[in-house]
Amino acid sequence: MFAKSLGLSLMLSELKVMFTRRRTWAMLFAIALIPILLATAVYLSADRLAPGEGPPFLDRVTQNGLFTGFTAMLLAMPLFLPLTISVVAGDTIAGEAGLGTLRYLLIAPVGRARLLVVKYLGTIAFTLAGTFTLMIAGAIIGAIYFPVGPITLLSGDVIQIPEALWRMALVALYTTVSMMGMLALGLFISTLTTIPVGAMTGVLIASGVSQILDNLPQLSWLHEWLFTHYWLDFADILRQPMELSSFGSNLLLQLGYIAFFGALAYGRFTSKDILS
Amino acid sequence: MDSSSNLAIETAGLVKQFGSQRAVAGISLSVPRGSVFGFLGPNGSGKTTTIRMLLGLADVTEGEITLLGNSIPKDLDTALPKVGALVEGPAFYPYMSGRNNLFRMDAADRNSDAKTRASRVDAALDRVGLTNAASKKVHAYSLGMKQRLGLANALLKPRELLVLDEPTNGLDPQGTREVRNLIRSLASEGITIFLSSHLLSEIEQLCTHVAVMSAGSIVAQGSLAELRSHGQSRLIAKVDDVDKSVELLQAQGFAKIKISGDQLTTPADAELDVAGINQLLVKNKIGVSEIRLEHPSLEEYFVDLTGEGFEVVR
Numbered sequence: 001m002f003a004k005s006l007g008l009s010l011m012l013s014e015l016k017v018m019f020t021r022r023r024t025w026a027m028l029f030a031i032a033l034i035p036i037l038l039a040t041a042v043y044l045s046a047d048r049l050a051p052g053e054g055p056p057f058l059d060r061v062t063q064n065g066l067f068t069g070f071t072a073m074l075l076a077m078p079l080f081l082p083l084t085i086s087v088v089a090g091d092t093i094a095g096e097a098g099l100g101t102l103r104y105l106l107i108a109p110v111g112r113a114r115l116l117v118v119k120y121l122g123t124i125a126f127t128l129a130g131t132f133t134l135m136i137a138g139a140i141i142g143a144i145y146f147p148v149g150p151i152t153l154l155s156g157d158v159i160q161i162p163e164a165l166w167r168m169a170l171v172a173l174y175t176t177v178s179m180m181g182m183l184a185l186g187l188f189i190s191t192l193t194t195i196p197v198g199a200m201t202g203v204l205i206a207s208g209v210s211q212i213l214d215n216l217p218q219l220s221w222l223h224e225w226l227f228t229h230y231w232l233d234f235a236d237i238l239r240q241p242m243e244l245s246s247f248g249s250n251l252l253l254q255l256g257y258i259a260f261f262g263a264l265a266y267g268r269f270t271s272k273d274i275l276s
Numbered sequence: 277m278d279s280s281s282n283l284a285i286e287t288a289g290l291v292k293q294f295g296s297q298r299a300v301a302g303i304s305l306s307v308p309r310g311s312v313f314g315f316l317g318p319n320g321s322g323k324t325t326t327i328r329m330l331l332g333l334a335d336v337t338e339g340e341i342t343l344l345g346n347s348i349p350k351d352l353d354t355a356l357p358k359v360g361a362l363v364e365g366p367a368f369y370p371y372m373s374g375r376n377n378l379f380r381m382d383a384a385d386r387n388s389d390a391k392t393r394a395s396r397v398d399a400a401l402d403r404v405g406l407t408n409a410a411s412k413k414v415h416a417y418s419l420g421m422k423q424r425l426g427l428a429n430a431l432l433k434p435r436e437l438l439v440l441d442e443p444t445n446g447l448d449p450q451g452t453r454e455v456r457n458l459i460r461s462l463a464s465e466g467i468t469i470f471l472s473s474h475l476l477s478e479i480e481q482l483c484t485h486v487a488v489m490s491a492g493s494i495v496a497q498g499s500l501a502e503l504r505s506h507g508q509s510r511l512i513a514k515v516d517d518v519d520k521s522v523e524l525l526q527a528q529g530f531a532k533i534k535i536s537g538d539q540l541t542t543p544a545d546a547e548l549d550v551a552g553i554n555q556l557l558v559k560n561k562i563g564v565s566e567i568r569l570e571h572p573s574l575e576e577y578f579v580d581l582t583g584e585g586f587e588v589v590r
Contacts, residue, residue: 009390013383021371100367104429107331107363108384109356115384273334 007114014122018088024126027084028133034080035072035138039065043145065146066164069138070238073171076134077178077231082207085179088126089186090199092119093269097194097276112270116187120262123183124176131172139168157240167237174234178250181227181257182207188265194276224249227257281345284309284437284468285330290339292325299325301492302339307470307485309436312463314479314500315472317489318582323472324364326489327441330470331361344436357387361439365446366426370415374406374425377414382432400428404458419446427458437468444478456482476578490582500574507572511544511553516563524560528553544569 018024042061057071073081093116096102105115142148151164159167186203193199210228213219223229230250236243285307292300300322307313317323328334330341332352341348346355368377378397382388388396401410404424414422423446430438443459444452459482463469473479479486480500487497496503511530515521521540522533533542550569557564 007383007386009383010386013380016376017369017372017380020376099369100365101369103328103331103333103363104367104381105384106333107356107359107361108381109332109353110384111353111386114386271335273328275328275334 007118010110010114010118011121014118015125018122018126023087027087028129031076031081031084031130031134032137034076034134035068036141038072038075039068039138039141039145060152061142062146064151065142065144065148066139066151066161066168068142068146069135069168070171070235072134072138073131073175073234074232077175078211081130081134081175081179082182083204084130085123085127085182086186086200086203086207089123089183090190090201090203091196092123092187092199093190094193094196094199095190097274098196100276102276103274106274113266116191116262116265116269120183120187123186124180127176127179127183128172131175132169135168135172139165151238153238153240154235155239159240170237170242171234174237174247174250175231177247177254178231178234181254181261184258184261184265185227188261188268191265191269191272225253227253229253282309283307283342284311284344285313285470286342287326287330288340290326290329290341291337292322292329292334293337298492300329303489303492303494305487305494306497307468309468310466311485312459312469312471312483314483314486315470315489316476316479316486316578317472317474319474321489321582322492323474323489324441327361327363327439327470327472330439331359331363332356333363357385357433358436359439360430360433360435360437361441362423362426362430362443363439363441365442366422366429368414368422368425371413373411373413374417374421374428375401375410377425378429378432381429385433388433396432397428400431403431404428405454420448420451423447423451423455427455431462435467437470438462439470439472441472442474443471444473444475476575480574488578488581495581496577503577504572504574505546507574507577508543509546509548509572510570511540511542511548511550512566512568512570513540513553513557513564514538514566515540515557516565517561520560521557521562524556524562525553528556538565546571 039061042058057067057074060067061071093102096105106112148161150158150160152158182203185206186199189202190199207228210226214223214226214229230246230253233246233250236246283306285305287303287305289302289304290300291298291302303326315323325334329336330343330348332349336349343355344358348355369380372380375397378400379393382393382397401407404427406421406424406428409417409421414425417425423443427443430440440459444455447455459469459471471479471482483500485499486503488495496506513521515538518535518538518540522535525533525540525542530542530544533540548569550567554564554567
């Protein structure tokens with residue numbers, strides 16, 4: 001039923017289009033470079049950081065390579081990850097419109113709502129690929145440069161390596177969920193234009209503005225409504241027991257953004273004249 | 277169903293308004309099933325906008341569309357799988373092969389059968405002669421190859437109607453010939469073909485029916501023979517005694533005789549007995565070096581209707 005109504009073969013085709021594109025692999029490679037550069041810099045620098053100096057966890061990387069992924073994620077969340085993701089999110093509809101393939105998809109006929117859903121799921125797939133790439137590259141490079149062993153969590157508890165790997169996967173999932181609101185915003189902006197770069201820039205600006213607002217104490221009433229508000233809270237996964245209340249709020253917030261911008265995208269796209 | 281079931285495309289008072297401009301100003305098309313219907317008009321006359329409305333890409337401002345018996349846009353999903361189309365040039369993912377592009381487009385239609393996909397894609401590629409280039413990436417294709425791939429995309433499934441917007445655009449003379457032959461062979465299979473073009477010669481060679489668009493309106497519509505009959509045939513004669521000939525012809529009821537040098541031109545009936553006139557002149561000792569009946573060309577009629585020159589009408 002699902003396969004017939006949504007079109008499993010359309011979904012697979014969407015992933016194929018995305019992952020046969022060299023740009024997608026270039027971006028995943030760039031994401032993988034973050035932990036690699038980070039670990040290399042830490043490895044080569046003579047001075048050891050005092051605990052608490054630099055970004056969170058950075059001082060722990062030398063003690064345990066498994067921290068590389070977490071640290072790299074903290075560095076990538078504010079800008080680099082949103083940057084690559086905005087490329088994909090902005091490209092969804094605008095990219096097809098720019099190429100002209102949108103009109104051929106629509107007369108196939110793909111169904112406008114169905115295309116939106118598949119495009120959105122495609123951006124989530126890319127985000128998953130990106131966050132897992134970062135965590136896996138971090139684990140590998142960390143294991144090459146530094147000792148690997150049981151991890152001492154923020155709460156002082158110690159977890160074994162398999163448990164640590166499981167938590168790394170959870171971090172990748174958490175950050176993917178954190179991006180879902182922005183992906184919905186990107187989908188909507190993408191229905192407004194036929195120029196993908198314009199849509200990408202729009203998404204990136206929105207994420208920048210949201211993060212700035214989140215840093216203004218005068219606007220504290222607004223903070224919990226900003227889609228970037230919980231972006232760095234994945235650190236809660238490194239507590240024992242796991243602190244999941246922020247995840248719950250984050251999930252609700254992201255679902256709210258999906259509902260709002262999903263509805264806008266649907267309203268806009270299903271009534272739009274396709275003139276490209 | 278009534279007479280409308282004999283029509284592949286029917287529109288009534290179709291209007292498309294962009295801001296203050298009427299791109300399509302109330303047109304009523306009747307495209308008979310099985311016809312090769314030429315949709316002729318200068319660039320910018322509203323042809324592509326009309327096609328976009330027919331295919332549900334653009335909203336209808338006013339009026340009604342019936343496509344293969346389905347009301348558009350309401351029953352678009354029922355009608356579209358039976359329609360293959362090439363709209364405003366081919367468009368593909370340049371970083372994918374021609375074959376994979378067709379796979380992608382076929383997967384987009386939820387009604388298409390995944391099991392037969394590979395064989396249908398290969399058949400379509402074969403039909404347009406692209407089998408050898410199927411695994412090349414599209415960015416390496418020439419414009420002509422892209423155009424053919426666009427046609428292959430329109431032929432992925434058995435169709436009842438093909439909407440082809442300027443299908444020979446950008447093709448070399450050989451490619452143009454091949455595409456025209458392909459259209460003829462598709463038409464002979466009984467597929468209705470709606471062919472938009474700004475090239476009169478193309479329409480004259482291929483089509484059974486024509487509608488002429490100018491500045492958003494249809495200025496003429498009918499079978500090719502009907503449109504041809506609109507113009508006036510002319511009798512042209514070259515004689516050695518102009519004055520006497522004019523006298524004789526006027527006596528036969530010919531009016532508005534134009535003289536230039538030794539040549540006379542006069543409007544005449546399309547069924548005129550030219551040999552009889554020739555005999556009449558010769559009997560009166562007039563030397564006739566040339567006499568013929570000239571039928572109106574569609575081109576003159578077309579220029580009459582749409583205006584001459586390159587100026588953008590709107």
